[in-house]
Amino acid sequence: MDSLFDRSPLPHRIRPSTFSEVIGQEKAKFQLQKFREPVSIILYGPPGTGKTTVARILGKIWNLPFVEYNAVTTGVADIKKLLEKAESGGSILLFLDEIHRFSSSQQDSLLKGVETGRLVLVGATTENPAFRITRPLLSRCQVLKLDPFEAHEMKEILSRGISHLTPSPSVSEGAREILVRYSGGDARKLLSLLEGLSLSVEPGTEISGKDTEVFLESRVLEYDQTGESHYDVISAFIKSVRGSDPDAALFYLALMLEGGEDPIFIARRLIILASEDVGNASVYGLPLAVSGLHALEAIGMPEGRIILSHVTTFLASCPKSNASYKGISSASSFVRERGTALNIPNRLKNAPTHLHKKEGAGKGYKYPHDFGGFTDFEYFPDDLSENPPQFYRPTRNGMEAKLREYLSGVWKKTKGKDYE
Known part of the structure; x- marks a missing residue:
């Protein structure tokens, strides 16, 4: 029963004091049992998964003085004082909550103590340590992931x-x-x-x-606009649109909007998706996404959510193609490998002046419209003309199937490019 004088929050009042009292987190508890001696650890997991509880229990098991700091309110001077105390009085377990908020230089202030063992660091973070913890500190710590409770x-x-x-x-x-x-x-x-x-x-x-x-x-939806959950939700949203599931996409869209996400950020991501994942399979996708951004800027919220829903459901319901995205990626890799010092043939150069024409610029160029819209011509530089690379490979999805059919009809016979 609670003491009448103990009015600390319920989560604190019933915090487990031993691992046997901890409900769930079986994988983490199994790993922790291997640490027979004090070792510095980064505890990584969502809020409310027991990071503080684990740190306190380890302090008892290892019989070390327990000091708890929050990275938001702690500076290098505090760390130096703690290290001086540890040097004179023995090892100290430092539980540093929100360690990802420490800058690189602040994290570096921990290295000496962790290296010598005078400072047994238990850092807690909701962010992926690989992104937010410096490599030198990470190399000196074990990383333990705590999962949301079932x-x-x-x-x-x-x-x-x-x-x-x-x-x-x-x-x-x-x-x-x-x-x-x-x-x-x-x-x-x-x-x-x-x-x-x-x-x-x-x-x-x-x-x-x-x-x-x-x-x-009456409660406000909790949504971290700057933390890892921000990136997780937008990732789930984009993947749902890409996967042609408008219902799941609307769920994540609502989650972001209700949580206070910047709607312009969402609109910009949809524009990228319209080219990357829809592309020429539905050529209306990109203009609609761009129009959606402009409409959102003109209308604002809360009505802007209707515009975002309009764009989201259309893109999610479209045929998909990443052929344009793969095409530029392939072409970029090709250029990086060969370098950019390619000689542009005269037939493709512009001839704005008489001098340019005298030098041969534009000579031999065939204007396609003079030949009914297409003519056999070599557009690649001469050193690539014998075996020209193919970067764009249109799919059979949606409107891109028509482009595939056209390209196959005009190029396969002349240059042997296989678009089928």
Whole structure:
């Protein structure tokens, strides 16, 4: 039971003190058992997955003085003082929350202590360490990933939280399902919601699904516009459009918009996708995406969400082709390998003056429209003309099938280019 004088948040009050009390995270606990001696660790995982809990338990197991800093409010001077203390009094376990917010120079201040073992670092981050932790520090630490809790684990955590409230409320199965689903694998969020919900209803009454829905409607959707989740959601959005699933795409679009994402950022990504993934399979995709951006800038939000939905559903429903994207990538690789010092033949050069014409610029060029729109001609430099490379390989999808048919008809007979 809670002490009447202990009004710390519920997640803190019921924090496990041993690994046997930790629900879930079986893979992480298995790895942690291998660390028989103190070792510096980077704990990487979403919020509410137990990073602080793991650090505190390790401090007890290794019997080390435990110091907790947050990278947002900690500087190099604090680290230096801690190192001086460790040098004179023995090793210290430093739990550095949000370590990804430390700059490169701040992270470098940790190296000496970690190297000598005087500072046993347990860093916590929601960002991928490979992107946000410097290589020298990363090489001196073990990396341990904590996963979001599964639904059955969240239900067990919820039951534990209910039993530690005073008085212990009655929570309907419907309410439990909603809380677990809304918390998205974040145990701290789940327990905080439970505590707030229990205070919002009359004591002694059962918390219903309706009570829970009303309570959650007043809360702001949590969405990190700068963290890794920002990139994860836009990635899921783009992949859904590319995969021709308009419903999943709209789900991620709504998640971003409700979370406060910059709609211009979304519109720009859709423009890129229109060329990269739709391309010539539907030539209306790019103009629509560009028009969507202009319309969004003119209209603004919240009506702009309709424009984004319009563009998203069209692009998701289009035939797809990445032939243009692959074509420029292939051509760029070819140019990088051969270099850019290619001699442009005279027949392809412009002849704006009499002197240029005298030097032969433009001589021999065949104007296609004089031959019905196409004529056999060599556009590559002479040293590539015998075996000209082929970069663009149109698909049979959507409108690109017509382009494929045309190109095959005019080039296969003359230059042997195979577009079939």
